[in-house]
Amino acid sequence: MSRIVGVAGLYCAGKSLAAEILRERGYEEIDVDVLGHAAREVKALEVLAAFGTTDRKELAEIVFADPEKRESLEAIVHPWMIDEVRRRVESLKQEGKNGVVNAALLFPMGLHTLCDKVLWVTAFLPLRFVRARRRDSVSLWGFFRRVCSQRKLYPQNFDGNVDICSVANNGKRRRFERRILELL
Numbered sequence: 001m002s003r004i005v006g007v008a009g010l011y012c013a014g015k016s017l018a019a020e021i022l023r024e025r026g027y028e029e030i031d032v033d034v035l036g037h038a039a040r041e042v043k044a045l046e047v048l049a050a051f052g053t054t055d056r057k058e059l060a061e062i063v064f065a066d067p068e069k070r071e072s073l074e075a076i077v078h079p080w081m082i083d084e085v086r087r088r089v090e091s092l093k094q095e096g097k098n099g100v101v102n103a104a105l106l107f108p109m110g111l112h113t114l115c116d117k118v119l120w121v122t123a124f125l126p127l128r129f130v131r132a133r134r135r136d137s138v139s140l141w142g143f144f145r146r147v148c149s150q151r152k153l154y155p156q157n158f159d160g161n162v163d164i165c166s167v168a169n170n171g172k173r174r175r176f177e178r179r180i181l182e183l184l
Contacts, residue, residue: 008106009121012131014169019102032103039077
């Protein structure tokens with residue numbers, strides 16, 4: 001019997017590391033961020049008409065600065081992304097494979113309803129900033145704009161009949177990995 005695990009959390013908390021740990025144990029990853037890039041291509045004409053660009057970095061600057069524009073972009077690309085995740089989850093279930101849905105917007109997109117369990121990854125804010133600087137070369141202001149844009153991502157804001165487990169990623173990978181395995 002297959003198991004679908006959702007991985008969610010705030011910016012630079014460690015969602016990708018959690019998904020990597022599960023991939024190392026045979027889970028097939030559905031990376032919703034990667035699907036977002038594909039959706040931008042599939043919906044390129046609509047995105048271009050609405051924003052004047054399809055460039056990822058330019059779009060990020062636009063949508064993280066203006067919540068209404070972020071919502072407009074999401075209205076264009078999210079329906080395609082949701083359908084694609086549903087299709088992939090169904091395929092994994094039919095094949096009897098385990099899967100991990102790695103999605104910052106797992107709850108707002110309703111993807112948690114496709115999961116048997118959700119890991120909500122947390123990390124201290126200063127540590128997340130250090131990770132963001134290292135990975136994305138983001139400024140302090142850019143970091144806080146992204147953090148503020150995620151105010152409504154917390155799992156308690158959404159209905160659903162799924163087991164949600166919080167897992168802290170504040171230090172050693174080994175400890176983080178052990179905690180994930182305990183929760184599963």
